[in-house]
Amino acid sequence: MKMDQAGQAESAAPDTALFDYLPTAADYDKARTRFSLRTRHGLTGGLWLPALFGAAIITTRTLSWHFGTARTIGVSVVGVIALFYVRQRVRRNRTRTQYEEHAALGRCRTTLTADGLTTTGSSGENSGTTSWNTYPWWFETPDLFVLTGSAEYFFVVPKRGARSPEDLVRARALFAQHLRRV
Template identity: 30%
Template sequence: MSMQGMERPGAPGDREAAVELVYEVTTADLAQAFRVRNTATPALRRQRWLVPLVGIALVVLGGEALAAGQPGPNGLPVLAGGLLLCGLAVWGPRLRARAFAGLLAKAGATRTVVDGTGIQVTTARSSTRMEWGAQPVYAETADTFVLLDVAKGAAAITVIPKRGVRGPGDVNRLRALLDARLRRL
């Protein structure tokens, strides 16, 4: 599907301020977005430290049970569960992102236009227009801008990789558009 010449709604002043990006979302981009998501709400922040804390406690309890030679299956499953929780705390965002690899490959090239009226995201399989209120919070990482709807537990995420900008200064223009309309996380 050609993304050339696609029209988008908006007033002429909105078109002048538009920033266009063309990119393919990678699992690394998505992993960064999931890490940002984990800091977006109080519940997710608690989960971020609670999961490894419980994991470490289970590793200690399971290790003590095995070291004491207590009969029964208590030590090994508790130890394994603790190791699993610790692993999920460290590699969870990357594993979640890898689960989306097939969908990302099918989406192919993504064209995103950000202007005064909102965000238009177009892939080979879909096109979505979001007004600014749909995801009113954003965070910036070294490589991406991540837009979130924190009212819904940060379930709605839009990832905009900086490498997709078309010209010099577009990252700064995009940041200015986001700062003017969204709350920075």
């Protein structure tokens, strides 16, 4: 049986969805942005910033007694801005690294089954199987299915790679059965 015939037979199984795609950096950027701005887990991950502001105010108040108000406020403002900048850069770099690891496989073929997902690179040699336990959450955008466990790690499956509309339906059913939607 040829690879295309095997893929069609695999895609026809009722509990299997097949995606064949080339990963892009834009997919991972969209996933990170969507997670950070539109999910409860992404938004609550940002709650430490208000706590940081509270700590900065207390620290500023305390230090201003010893070093003067203007100097302390200036240092605090610069520190908070630097923290925002560094945090965003770290997230962007982690997402870019994930994309590069995925893109190194070349054209990807991801098969979703009741046991988990298997991704194989274009050479057929680079293959990895992951159980559903690795990703506790999933969400969907108009273009992507995204599996995640935190703001630090994503597995992106572009919908453009679905072999048929039925694969999209099967993927949603598998995700709903094994993962929590966020």
